[in-house]
Amino acid sequence: MQTSVIHYAVHCNLFGTFRPRPCAFVRRFSNKQQVRRKRINASASLAAAGEKAVKPEHDVPGMTTFLESLKWDKNKLVAVIVQHIDTGEVLMQAFADRAAINETIQTGLATFYSRSRGGRWCKGETSGHFIKVQNIFTDCDRDSIIYLSDPIGPACHTGARTCWFKEVQLVADGAQGQTDSTAVLHEGAHNNGDHAPRTTLQALERTIAQRREALQQPADGSKPSWTARLLGNPELLCKKIREEAGELCQTLEADEGRERAASEMADLLYHSMVLLNLQGVEMEEVLRVLRKRFTQSGIEEKASRPPKLQ
Amino acid sequence: MQTSVIHYAVHCNLFGTFRPRPCAFVRRFSNKQQVRRKRINASASLAAAGEKAVKPEHDVPGMTTFLESLKWDKNKLVAVIVQHIDTGEVLMQAFADRAAINETIQTGLATFYSRSRGGRWCKGETSGHFIKVQNIFTDCDRDSIIYLSDPIGPACHTGARTCWFKEVQLVADGAQGQTDSTAVLHEGAHNNGDHAPRTTLQALERTIAQRREALQQPADGSKPSWTARLLGNPELLCKKIREEAGELCQTLEADEGRERAASEMADLLYHSMVLLNLQGVEMEEVLRVLRKRFTQSGIEEKASRPPKLQ
Numbered sequence: 001m002q003t004s005v006i007h008y009a010v011h012c013n014l015f016g017t018f019r020p021r022p023c024a025f026v027r028r029f030s031n032k033q034q035v036r037r038k039r040i041n042a043s044a045s046l047a048a049a050g051e052k053a054v055k056p057e058h059d060v061p062g063m064t065t066f067l068e069s070l071k072w073d074k075n076k077l078v079a080v081i082v083q084h085i086d087t088g089e090v091l092m093q094a095f096a097d098r099a100a101i102n103e104t105i106q107t108g109l110a111t112f113y114s115r116s117r118g119g120r121w122c123k124g125e126t127s128g129h130f131i132k133v134q135n136i137f138t139d140c141d142r143d144s145i146i147y148l149s150d151p152i153g154p155a156c157h158t159g160a161r162t163c164w165f166k167e168v169q170l171v172a173d174g175a176q177g178q179t180d181s182t183a184v185l186h187e188g189a190h191n192n193g194d195h196a197p198r199t200t201l202q203a204l205e206r207t208i209a210q211r212r213e214a215l216q217q218p219a220d221g222s223k224p225s226w227t228a229r230l231l232g233n234p235e236l237l238c239k240k241i242r243e244e245a246g247e248l249c250q251t252l253e254a255d256e257g258r259e260r261a262a263s264e265m266a267d268l269l270y271h272s273m274v275l276l277n278l279q280g281v282e283m284e285e286v287l288r289v290l291r292k293r294f295t296q297s298g299i300e301e302k303a304s305r306p307p308k309l310q
Numbered sequence: 311m312q313t314s315v316i317h318y319a320v321h322c323n324l325f326g327t328f329r330p331r332p333c334a335f336v337r338r339f340s341n342k343q344q345v346r347r348k349r350i351n352a353s354a355s356l357a358a359a360g361e362k363a364v365k366p367e368h369d370v371p372g373m374t375t376f377l378e379s380l381k382w383d384k385n386k387l388v389a390v391i392v393q394h395i396d397t398g399e400v401l402m403q404a405f406a407d408r409a410a411i412n413e414t415i416q417t418g419l420a421t422f423y424s425r426s427r428g429g430r431w432c433k434g435e436t437s438g439h440f441i442k443v444q445n446i447f448t449d450c451d452r453d454s455i456i457y458l459s460d461p462i463g464p465a466c467h468t469g470a471r472t473c474w475f476k477e478v479q480l481v482a483d484g485a486q487g488q489t490d491s492t493a494v495l496h497e498g499a500h501n502n503g504d505h506a507p508r509t510t511l512q513a514l515e516r517t518i519a520q521r522r523e524a525l526q527q528p529a530d531g532s533k534p535s536w537t538a539r540l541l542g543n544p545e546l547l548c549k550k551i552r553e554e555a556g557e558l559c560q561t562l563e564a565d566e567g568r569e570r571a572a573s574e575m576a577d578l579l580y581h582s583m584v585l586l587n588l589q590g591v592e593m594e595e596v597l598r599v600l601r602k603r604f605t606q607s608g609i610e611e612k613a614s615r616p617p618k619l620q
Contacts, residue, residue: 062494081400088398088509090391093454137507139473140466144403146474148507156450163449164456184372197447197458199398200597204604238559245555249548252585261589265582266599275562279571287510289576294514
C-alpha cells in the first residue's frame with residue numbers, strides 16, 4: 001500500500017540507514033560564530049544521532065541513475081523548494097547541484113549549492129536550524145525539486161519562519177476605492193509572520209488570534225464579533241462545539257448530503273480552533289500529533305521512548 | 311487590522327478594479343486547439359467577468375517602484391512559485407519578467423515568462439485552466455515570488471493537479487533493510503496524485519481513502535484497522551465524533567492543559583475526516599467553505615449572487 005511504502009522509505013532510509021550528521025562544508029562567519037555555536041549545541045540531538053560519511057553517488061545503488069534523470073540547468077543546478085510537511089508553508093527556495101542532492105538523500109538534511117558563495121551548503125550547519133527532509137519529489141520536467149520537510153527552527157536566514165514575509169499589497173487610489181490602484185510592497189515584521197503567505201487554515205487561525213488580541217484592548221463600543229463572544233464565553237464555546245459535532249454526525253445519520261457535510265465540518269473546525277486558541281495550541285501542533293500517530297508504527301513508537309532508568 | 315487589509319487588497323483590487331481577462335499573448339498549438347477551445351468555453355465565466363486592457367506599468371501608481379525593488383536575474387527574471395491558497399500545495403514553478411508581474415497584479419491571473427518560447431504567457435490562456443492569484447509575496451532577498459492562488463483546474467500541463475507527481479523513493483537494499491539503500495525515481499500515476507507531496511492533512515485524508523478502497527477488496531483475514539471499522543460502522547463513527555468533541559471541550563472545562571487539547575483535537579479531526587470520506591467530501595472543499603466565509607463580507611456575498619431574472 002502506498003502509505004506504507006512512503007513510510008518505509010522515510011523512516012528506514014532517510015533517517016534509518018543514513019543518520020543526520022553535520023555537513024562537510026562549513027560556512028565561517030567569525031563575528032557571529034559564538035552565538036551560532038551555542039545554537040548548534042542546543043540542537044546537539046541531531047548531531048548525536050550519529051555521524052556517517054556521505055558516500056560518493058556511485059556507491060549508492062540507483063543514485064547515479066536518479067541524478068542523471070534530472071534536467072540540470074547550464075550551471076548544473078536544479079531549483080529546490082522547501083515545503084513544511086505539516087502546514088504546507090513554502091519555507092525557502094534555493095538551488096542544488098548533484099552532490100547536494102546526493103548528500104540530502106543520504107543525510108536526510110536539506111543541502112544546497114550556494115551560487116553566491118560557490119559551494120555546497122547544508123542548511124543549519126552554522127545556525128543549528130537544520131531542515132529534516134521527509135520526502136523528495138521532482139516536477140513534471142525534472143528541473144525542480146520539493147523537499148517536504150520538518151524544519152528545526154526558522155528557515156529564513158533573517159530568523160523568519162519562512163523567507164516570504166513581504167506582501168505586495170494593492171492599495172486603492174480613489175475615493176470609492178474602485179478607480180485605480182497602487183502597488184505597495186509591505187515590509188512585514190518578519191518575526192510575527194503577519195505578512196507571510198497563509199493558507200486558509202493558517203489565515204483563519206490568525207484571524208482568531210487577532211480577535212483574542214483585540215479583547216485585551218478597551219472596547220470601542222462596536223458590537224463584538226462572534227469569535228470574540230466565543231472567546232469570552234467558554235461555556236457558550238463548548239456548547240457550540242458539541243452542537244456542531246452533532247450536526248456533522250447528523251449529515252451522515254439523516255443523509256443530508258455532501259454540501260451540508262462540508263458546511264458542518266467547516267463550523268466544527270472553526271469552533272474547535274477558537275478553543276485551541278484559548279488553550280494556547282496552534283494547528284501546527286495538532287497536525288504534528290496526527291503525523292506522528294499515523295506514520296509511526298508501534299515498534300518505532302516504543303523505540304522512540306526515553307530509556308528507563310536502571 | 312491585518313486581515314481586513316489583506317481582505318481589502320484582494321477583493322477590491324486583484325478582482326475588483328482589474329477584472330480577469332484573457333491574456334494578450336496566446337499560445338498556438340494547432341493539434342490540440344479544438345479540445346482546448348472547449349475548455350475555455352467551459353470557463354467562460356472568467357472571461358465574462360470583464361475584459362480590461364493591462365495598463366503599462368508606469369500608469370499604475372507604485373508599480374514601477376515595486377518592480378524596481380525586485381532583484382531580477384541576468385535574464386531579467388524572478389522565480390515564481392504558485393501555491394494553492396486552501397491546501398498549501400505547491401502547484402507549479404516558473405519565471406516572470408517585469409511585464410508578467412505587472413500583468414498578474416492587474417488581471418489577477420498568474421502570468422509568466424516562458425524561457426523556452428521566449429514570450430509572456432498567461433497560464434490557462436489555451437487550456438482554460440487559469441490560476442486566480444489571491445495574494446502576492448516576495449522573499450527576503452526579493453528574487454522569488456509566491457502567487458498564493460485559487461486554481462481553476464489542474465496546474466500542470468500534463469493534466470496533473472500539481473507538477474510534482476514524481477516521488478524519489480529510497481528502497482532498502484539488504485535483508486534487514488538497514489544496510490544500504492537504493493534511490494528510485496517513482497513515476498507516479500499523475501492523475502491520482504498518489505506521488506504528489508502531501509502535507510499531513512492531505513496524507514491522512516489519502517490514508518483514510520485507501521482504507522475505504524481496501525474495504526471493497528475481499529478480506530484477507532487480517533484484523534481490520536480502526537479506520538476500516540469506523541468506515542464500516544457509521545453508528546460507531548458518529549458516537550466517537552460526539553465523544554471526541556466532548557473530550558476536546560473537557561480539556562478547557564477541566565483545565566487539562568495544552569498538550570491534552572492538541573491530542574484531543576487530533577482525535578476529533580481524524581474521526582471527522584473519516585465521516586467526510588463517507589460523505590464524499592474532501593478537506594479542500596471544507597477549507598474553501600471556510601475561506602469564503604471569513605474573507606467575504608455580507609455586501610460582497612450579496613453582490614456575488616447570480617442576477618435575478620426580470
